[in-house]
Amino acid sequence: MIDWIQLLGNSAQQILSPVTAAYALAALGLAIHFGYTGLLNFGQAGFMALGAYGYGISTLTFGFPWWAALLVGVGVSIIFALILGVPTLRLRADYLAIVTIAAAEIARLFFTTNTFVQYTGSANGLQGYKGSFEEVNPIPPGRYGFGPFTYNEYDWWVRIFGWGLVIIAALITWRLMKSPWGRVIKGIREDEDAVRALGKNVYFYKMQALVLGGVFGSLAGMVFVLPRAIVPSNFQPTLTFFIYAILLLGGAATVLGPIVGAIVFWVALSFFSGFVARAVEVGWLPFMSTVQAGQLQFILVGIVIMLLVIFRPQGMFGNKKELAFVK
Amino acid sequence: MSSNDAVPSSTPTKTSGLHIGEPAPGVKKVDPIIVADHIKRSFGGLTAVDVEHLEIPRGAITALIGPNGAGKTTLFNLLTGFDKPDTGEWTFDGNSIAGVPAFKVARRGQVRTFQLTKALGLLTVLDNMKLGAKGQSGESLTKAIFPWFWRKEEEEIEARALDLLARFKLDAKKDDYAASLSGGQRKLLEMARALMSEPTLVMLDEPMAGVNPALTQSLLDHILNLKTEGMTVLFVEHDMHMVRHIADWVVVMAEGKVVAEGDPHEVMKNPAVIDAYLGSHHDEDLGELDPSITEAVKELADDDADEIKH
Numbered sequence: 001m002i003d004w005i006q007l008l009g010n011s012a013q014q015i016l017s018p019v020t021a022a023y024a025l026a027a028l029g030l031a032i033h034f035g036y037t038g039l040l041n042f043g044q045a046g047f048m049a050l051g052a053y054g055y056g057i058s059t060l061t062f063g064f065p066w067w068a069a070l071l072v073g074v075g076v077s078i079i080f081a082l083i084l085g086v087p088t089l090r091l092r093a094d095y096l097a098i099v100t101i102a103a104a105e106i107a108r109l110f111f112t113t114n115t116f117v118q119y120t121g122s123a124n125g126l127q128g129y130k131g132s133f134e135e136v137n138p139i140p141p142g143r144y145g146f147g148p149f150t151y152n153e154y155d156w157w158v159r160i161f162g163w164g165l166v167i168i169a170a171l172i173t174w175r176l177m178k179s180p181w182g183r184v185i186k187g188i189r190e191d192e193d194a195v196r197a198l199g200k201n202v203y204f205y206k207m208q209a210l211v212l213g214g215v216f217g218s219l220a221g222m223v224f225v226l227p228r229a230i231v232p233s234n235f236q237p238t239l240t241f242f243i244y245a246i247l248l249l250g251g252a253a254t255v256l257g258p259i260v261g262a263i264v265f266w267v268a269l270s271f272f273s274g275f276v277a278r279a280v281e282v283g284w285l286p287f288m289s290t291v292q293a294g295q296l297q298f299i300l301v302g303i304v305i306m307l308l309v310i311f312r313p314q315g316m317f318g319n320k321k322e323l324a325f326v327k
Numbered sequence: 328m329s330s331n332d333a334v335p336s337s338t339p340t341k342t343s344g345l346h347i348g349e350p351a352p353g354v355k356k357v358d359p360i361i362v363a364d365h366i367k368r369s370f371g372g373l374t375a376v377d378v379e380h381l382e383i384p385r386g387a388i389t390a391l392i393g394p395n396g397a398g399k400t401t402l403f404n405l406l407t408g409f410d411k412p413d414t415g416e417w418t419f420d421g422n423s424i425a426g427v428p429a430f431k432v433a434r435r436g437q438v439r440t441f442q443l444t445k446a447l448g449l450l451t452v453l454d455n456m457k458l459g460a461k462g463q464s465g466e467s468l469t470k471a472i473f474p475w476f477w478r479k480e481e482e483e484i485e486a487r488a489l490d491l492l493a494r495f496k497l498d499a500k501k502d503d504y505a506a507s508l509s510g511g512q513r514k515l516l517e518m519a520r521a522l523m524s525e526p527t528l529v530m531l532d533e534p535m536a537g538v539n540p541a542l543t544q545s546l547l548d549h550i551l552n553l554k555t556e557g558m559t560v561l562f563v564e565h566d567m568h569m570v571r572h573i574a575d576w577v578v579v580m581a582e583g584k585v586v587a588e589g590d591p592h593e594v595m596k597n598p599a600v601i602d603a604y605l606g607s608h609h610d611e612d613l614g615e616l617d618p619s620i621t622e623a624v625k626e627l628a629d630d631d632a633d634e635i636k637h
Contacts (some may be wrong), residue, residue, distance in 0.1 A: 165379035175472045180457070180481065181463030187447045187458050193409065194517075196461050199433035199524055200466070208468050 002278045009148035010274055012117060014266035016149060021162030022048075023223035023266065027246045027258030028169050029216030034244075035252030036177060037188035037209040040097035043084070044217045044243050046104025048233035050076045051218025052225040053111055053120065059129040061119050066133040070222060077218030078199060080107070081211040088205045112232040120232075127229035130154075133161075155227065162223040166259060169216050175254045176212075185209055186253075245305045251315030275298040339551050340574040343590075345384040350589035353380035359600045360385040360528055360559050362407065366415030375401040376412070377583045383528075388550065388560040389590065390570045393580035394602055394604055400442055402580070403532055407439045408432040420527065425481070436462060436527035439470055442536060446513040448506030455505050455516055455596055456488035457481075459523025488523060495519045495549065511542035518549060531562040535569055547573055567595075579603065 014020055026044050033041040056071030058064040064072065084103055088096045113121045139153040176182050184205050187195040194320070206290070224234070226274045242265075250261025276293045279285050285293070308315070347355040359382035368376040376398040383389050391399050404410035406417060408429035416425050419437050433439075447455050463484065464470050465477030492498040494513045500508065505516060516533060521529060534546055551573055553560050564570055570577060570591055577594045579587040581603035587594050593602060 063342035078475050172472060175474070176468075179474065180463045180477060181468055181471035181472035183450070183454055183458050186450055186454075190449055191445045193448060194441070195458065196409075196429045197407070197433055197439050197441070197564075198520065199430050199438075199456075199461055201428075201430050212468070 001069050002275070002282060005089045007054050007271065007274045011267050011271040014270045016159050016163070017266065018158045018162040018223055018227050019165050021159070021264050022220045022265045023161075023243060023246055024166050024171055024220075024262035025223060026174055026217050026220035026243045027250070027262055028166070028255070029213035029220065030243055030247050031252060031254070031258050032173060032185075032209055032213035032216070034247065035186050035254070035257075036182065036189060037206060037213075039089075039210060040093050040215075041100045041210070042237070042240055043100030043102075043104030044213075045215030045235045045237060045239035046100070047077050047080065047214045048108045048221030048224060048239065049104070049107050049111060051221030051234070052235070053126070053214055053221075054218065055222045056126040056129045056225065056230045057119050059132060059199060060126060063099065064132075066136065069129075069132070070219075073222055074264065076261050077214045078211050081214035082207070085207045085210045087208065088152060089203055101240070104235070104237065108232055108235045111235075121230070123232060125229050125231040129230075130226065133157075135224065158223075158226045165219055165223060169219070170255050170259060171210070171295065177255065181205075208240050216326045229253050242301065245308075246299055248305060248308050248313070248315055251318035254315070254317040257315050257317040264316070269297055269301070272300055337482055339573050342352045342363045342387040345387055345576055346413040346588075350587075352585040352588055354382070354588055356382040356384045358385045359383060361417060361419055361561075363417035364415065366402070366405055366412050366417065368398075368405055368412045368415075374583050376405060378402065378415075378580075378585055381578065381585055383559070383578075384385065384576055385559050386554070386557065387575040388554050388562070388573055388576035389576045389578060391561060391563045391578050391580065392464065392565070392567075392570060393586075396582075397580040398467070398583040400532055401583075403439065403530060403563060407437065407530060409439075416431055433524065436525070437523045437530065438524050438526040438528070439530040440514075440517045440521055440532055442532040442533065444510065444513040444517050444537075446505040446508065446516050449504055450594050451502055452492065452505055452508070452516060453485070453488055456492060456501075456523055459473065459485050460487070461524045482521075491519045491522055496545070509539075511538040511546075514538055514546065515542070515549070517592075518546075522532070522553075526547040526558060528559045528561065531560065533563050533565065535564060543569075571595075 026048055029047070030041060030044050033039040033044075051073040053306050054076040055069045058069040058072040059066070080103070084099055088099045110116075112123050114119075114120075114122050134154060134157075137153060137157040139156055141153050143150055143152055144156060145151055177185075182306055184195060184200050187200075188202055188205055192206075196202045199247070221235075246261040247267045248257055248261075249265055250257025250259070273294070273296070276285070276296050277290065280293045288296075345356055347357060361381070361383040363378060363381045366376055366381075367374065378554045391402070394400050401410065405412045405415070408424065408427055408431070411426070416423065418424065419432070419435060422435070424432055424435065424437075447458070450458070450590045463477065463480060465474075465481060470476040473494065489498060489501065492501055495518070497512060497516060497519065498507075500512070508516060514537075516625060518529075518531065518534065531550070534550065535543060538546060547569060550562070552562055577589060577591045578585055579597070579600045581599075586599040587597040588602055589597065
């Protein structure tokens, strides 16, 4: 028989998981890029990788404290955004898409290559960079919480830090999008020539949006690796597409959408894969092996993205009215 | 629908005495706001614009006409910085703006609209308007997060926007998405939005294209109002009725060159203008052309009353 309590418990754990927080943060950055400014960034995984490695390398190789390492990660992602933006933001939107997906892969392969193994750990990645971050943990050792949400002090610290960043990023995004700055950004999404004709420096605004969303991406990368090791294969293009799935699920031009989207995405994915794996074990799906069951969740992600785009392109939190006018 | 609907509600006051000497292509103006020299733009082997000298008079309504493909919109794009010429120098208000990017040109008070209306569809009508205001401190990324830096300014902008929307009879629509407006209302919105930047020169690219006759009159009135308020207007238009009624000066382009300039009633009699138009299929008001032209042209002119609504 399937252990439903354990299955539901495992799914519920995803609500607070730092992975969910990381995806929410990355999706929030993508909402600024894609949802509000109309920039097709297909390299959010690259921003996350730079944040993670920026943090890891400056801690391990240079012995920086956690806050300085965090600033290094953010700084590197700003430089990355500038390198991507300077040649492409004057061109049509699709050029940015091509350049970002390629640049993200270049970053990942750069971290994987053996040449810099002493800094990057090559394909094995990096670990053991948590020391300084662990030291500032104000929570005394022990296990806290109830039911499925029982963690030790470090796990709670990572969760509080991760979700704290999500809340700060969401507040900043919410404030910005209600401001005249957000109005210019949304105007650029609709028609950048019209905004240019009104005397706004469109290129500069697009650059600001690219940098801001990229910084959110790099912070997401750090939150992503804090509970585990940095492994380069985690930052493949599929990561970017998962984040797009979350963004479309929640609503591209919303603040709550990426956050709730990330939670729903991970809870549903965890439930589905857990259910299929157990169903195969107890023989409910005799035509399927355990290995096949593991792959089924990715098929599901694909189907969900398709269904969303067809039947609810505005996502969970998007404004239904906007849809009446989709070009 | 008869063509008389396109007449402004009051008889417009024409501004005269704009030029010095005989009206001819490139004639000197008493007080030019734009002076352009040797502007040339070619796309591959095609020379789209080749203007030797052109002056646009200040405080008047100037129409830029010409058959399709004459280079009117390309000249517009060049003058506003949306396109870069191969050669050429031009000044706005006495300062050279050659090579200055479009957004800086707009900041100097030379604002334009587009032939294909660019209403920002998924912004509300009011947001469209507020976007037009210049020099907003809330548009800086660092100040945008702290509303107390720009809240007061925002209120002033909103009041100005609502005032303009009321004048353009769009105030009832202020909370609707611009995408829900009709084609004519979008033209009105685009013009109103341009006015939010308090320009000195308003450049309208085919303001009447696709506007239904009921709105034409109000658009004409608004353009005339711009002049009353001291702005200079330069517009591209195909509707000859409109040109004759509201323009103080007409510049005729053909094959990239300025072929004639002058008073709207005189310029239509210019042989160069007739040459330019008769070679092409067009919905111009041929009734105003020289009476000595062929019978076929007269027939066309008779049909014209029906066509003018386009």
